[in-house]
Amino acid sequence: MPLKTITFRLPEEKLHELDAVAVVEQRDRSVVINEAITQYLSLYEYHRALIEEGIRQDDAGDVIEHQALMNKAAGWARKPRAL
DSSP, rough: OOOOOOOOOOHHHHHHHHHHHHHHHOOHHHHHHHHHHHHHHHHOOOOOOOOHHHHHHHHOOOOOOOHHHHHHTTTTTTTOOOO
8 A cells, every 4th residue: 555645733742752652662653653543543433333333223213211221220239338
């Protein structure tokens, strides 16, 4: 895959942190940035899929009403133990 050069602004403190990670990992700054972006995009896609699944379940009526869930959860609460 061909690489493209981009430019963006970053607070100086974050740049120092980024460079520290690159030094510890003995990698180029660009590699660390690339890995971070890859992980971010993967997490974004995962969250997007979860949201879409939730919307699908809601559209299908496969949900629990809030109050019914709260009533059920109230029974899950731990009661304090006597010492």
